[in-house]
Structures are given as structure tokens and as C-alpha cells.
Amino acid sequence: MRAFFVAASLIVIAAAMPARAAGSKADVDAALKAAQDAENAAGALKNRWIPTEQALAAAKKAASAGDFDTAVKEANRAEALARASIVQAKEQETAWKALVIH
Amino acid sequence: MRNSCTALVIVAVFLAIAGAPPVTADDATNPEATFKAFRAYFTKKFPKLALNDFVNGPYSMDADLRKQWQQIEELPPYDFAIERGKDMFAAAFKNGKSYGDCFPDKGIGIRQNYPYFDEKSGEVITLELALNRCREANGEALFSYVKDEMASLTAYMAFTSRGKPFDIKVPNDPRALAAFRNGERYFYTRRGQLNFSCASCHVQNPGNHIRTEVLAPALGILNAMPIYRSEWNSMGTISRRFVTCNSQTRGVPLEPQDEEFRDVEYFLSYMANGLPISGPAARP
Amino acid sequence: MRSGRFAAGVVGVLLCAGSFLSNGVSAHAQAPAPPGQALAFDRAKGNCLTCHDIKGGDSPGNVGPPLGDMKARFPDRSELAAIVFDETKRNPESVMPPFGRNLIMTRDEIEAVVDFLYTR
Secondary structure (H helix, E strand, C coil): CHHHHHHHHHHHHHHHCCCCCCCCHHHHHHHHHHHHHHHHHHHHCCCCEHHHHHHHHHHHHHHHCCCHHHHHHHHHHHHHHHHHHHHHHHHHHHHHHHHCCC | CHHHHHHHHHHHHHHHHHHCCCCCCCCCCCHHHHHHHHHHHHHHHCCCCCHHHHHHHHHHCCHHHHHHHHHHCCCCCCHHHHHHHHHHHHCCCCCCCCHHHHCHHHHCCCHHHCCEEECCCCEEECHHHHHHHHHHHCCCCCCCCCCHHHHHHHHHHHHCCCCCECCCCCCCCHHHHHHHHHHHHHHHCCECCCCECHHHHHCCCCCCEECCEECCCCCCCCCCCCEEECCCCEEECHHHHHHHHHHHCCECCCCCCCHHHHHHHHHHHHHCCCCECCCCEEEC | CHHHHHHHHHHHHHHHHHHHHHHHHHCCCCCCCCCHHHHHHCCCCCCHHHCCCCCCCCCCCCCCCCCCCHHHHCCCHHHHHHHHHHHHHCCCCCCCCCCCCCCCCCHHHHHHHHHHHCCC
16 A cells, blocks of 8 residues: 555656656767758858857757757757758859849 | 758768859959949949949938038047058068068058959959068068958058059959959858848948948948948958958858958959049948 | 565656656747747847837838838738748848748747737
8 A cells, every 4th residue: 555655656756747858968969960060061161150159059058067958959959050051052152143233 | 860861961062062162253254344234233323422422331321421420530530540550561570671562662552452363373362461461471470350450551551542543453364253253252142140142231222221320332332441430449451341241141250361251352342443542431 | 565566667667658748748848939029129039120110119220111001011911921931032132031941030939020010
């Protein structure tokens, strides 16, 4: 009987605990690497954006503070920004000509 | 899943880079035709503006600002920079030589010839670059392109050329034509999170204002450099302005005197051929 | 003793199940978006006043048209949202930043800004 109540209390406590999301160290490393790789590619196109660098810095800071959830979130945001900057650079390779004064 | 996705991005970009070097001259590269079209666009857009007045940037666009400017010019905020630049220019390097030894005509009254295309090295040489190369050749440490020493030197050299028309040459050399075209490309290319090109503000919206700041026309936009900018409470070189413009698009700025920056300075200066040097100058 | 170990086993399974369940709920919970006016006037977000005259704002720019009478001018809400998301789709020469495409604002934030614009 006592074991049952202990188990029940533990279940209640477990259900009340906030979730551990995707944030393991391995997840953080993978997310950071993906973001940095994309940002390096944007750099090779000479089109890095300031908010990308800010998100990357925030991700690294969160990672060293052990806040893996934030680190993954910020790294994912940095990767999305880097990809958008790459899309811009690629489109602009030809799109600029349309704006030239004739 | 994420790793293979990233790998695809990297490969695509690598292929893109391999196939897309800085723009080379193509059949469309015709500096004279480009010049004519550029000039016609701005004179048609502002038919009442005297051609030489374009070099006054926002002050040519807005009468109230112009009145403020006339008051500022009674005690020009860039005078100290000219004085300092004059002293720096005359002072000898440790090896006994001085700036005058690096330039034609001892460096006096030559600002309007910069940038030029150096056929020996195959690159665009700006005045700021030439000054630092002079220092380097004479065993002196380089100056930052965005700080006061470079601003003072270029302020003095601009001052000795005041009133002289820009006289930029694009020789019939494929490398020079490529640099010109690359500068044109840079000027019209959108960049930064905010997706602005130089043209967004200075071709599409001269005379309009963003918040309270009046936008200058691209025609003659470098004639007034270096500027004393009230917003900065200090002088600013061409390099400083380009770097700041990058940041204002939320793009990470290129390094001062990056090839792209030199090429766009080359392009813009050529577009201003015939317009008088007005630098150093005040700006809001 | 056997019942204790059994209970512990059940607890273990339920703990794992519990963490999977809460994973689905709180990982996607978001703070509610700030009101649209704050977003529109925030320089880091909409920054609309830089180019547009909007009632309630100071020192507006004039690069873009004044934003008034919005409900009448844009009866189709999705059209207005699309303009904020990426106006270059409609006008390739537009200097309006693509707030959605370039991740300056989230879709929720854009919807909040549209809500606000409909009051102007």
C-alpha cells in the first residue's frame, strides 16, 4: 500500500515536471555546427547578416551556460537566417541587373 | 536528416561560388553609356537643380536643411581636420621622406584623380589605399581607414582640390572594365536582412526622408568626402561611410578597402566626372 | 518487496511516458505576441515609421505612402499580410524590407501588425 502511494506521488510529480526538450549536448553541437556551416557559406558569398551573428553568439553563450534548450533554439534561428542570406545572395547574382538605370 | 540537409546547402553554395566569381566585364560594360544614362536619370528627376549642386547631397534636396547648413558653414566643423591633415602631410616619416614623395605633384591638387586603375598591379587604387601604401613603403605603421588620422589626411588633400572636377579614367583594359562593372553590380545588389541596395536609397529615393534623415542622390555622393557628420560628432572617411551603410542594411560590413568597396568607389566617382570636389564637407 | 519493485517499474515507465507527453505540450508553448502597435513602432521589428506616416507615430519618413484608411484599402487581410511578409513578390523594385521572408518578424507578429494597421 505504501509503495503504491509512493509510486502515485512520483507519477504526479513526474507529470508536473517541465519537459526536457531536444536539448542534449549532442543536439546542441549538431545545431551549432549546422548554423556555423551555413554562416560560413554566407560569408564565402560576402553576405553575412548581423542578426545571424547575434543568434550564433547567443546560442554559444547559452551552450556554455548549460542552457541547452535555448542554445538549440538560437542555433536553429541562426541557421534559418544564414540560409535566408544565402538565398538573397544567389538571387541577387542576376536580380541586380533589373535595377540598373537605363 | 539535418546533416544531409546542411551538406546539400554547402555543396550548392560551393557550386554557386565555383560558377560565380566577381562580375567580369561583359558586352554590357560601357562606362560612357552608363555615365550618360546615370546623369540623365538624375537631371531629369531634379530639373531645377544646378548640376554642380548635386555634390551637396541632402542640402541640395531640402531647403530647410540647406538653411541649417549655411549656418554651420559659418564655422566649418571640419576646419580642424584640414589643419591637422596639413600638418600630418608636411611632417617627415622616420626615414626622412614624406607623403609628397609618393604622389604626383607632391600630392597637392590631385584628389580628383582618385580612384584610378593601376594597370601594373591590375587593381583599383583609392586615395585612402594610396596613403596607407605610402606609409607602408616608408616603414610607417598603417592607419585605420575609419578613424581620424585617415580622415584628416584625406580632408587636407580634398581641400587642395576643392572646385576641381572629378576626372576618373576607366582605360580600355578588360580588368579595369571588370572593376567598373563589379562596382556597378555592388551598387545595385540588395544586401543585409533589410534587403537594401545602395540604389534603394540613393537612386530610388533621393530627396525623400527616412524618419527625419533626408536621402542624398547617388550622383556626386562622394564629392564631399570626407565629411564631418553631426550625427557622429566626428569626421568620416569614405571607408567609414561604406562600412556604416553595410550595417544599416543589417549586413555584416566588409573590411575597409575590400575590393568591392574600392570598385564601388571607382564606379561612383566615374559617374561624378565633371562635378567639382567639394570636400571636406559638413553633413547632418 | 516484490510489490515495491513492481511499483518502481511502473513509476519508471510512467515517468518516461510523462516526459514524452509533456514534451509535446510545453516545447511548442510560446509567449503571446506583443500588441501590434508596439511591434510596428519598434525599430528592431516593423520599424514602419521610418518610411510610413502612421497615426500615433512621430517623425515619420515618406519613402512609402501614408498608412491610413487601411480597412477600406485592403479589405483582403491576407493581401496586407503578404505585403508585410514580402512586398517584392508584388513589386520587385520595392525597397520595403521583406519582414517575413527575411525573418525580421514571425508570422504571428505580422498578423499582430496587420491587426494594428486595421485600426489606422
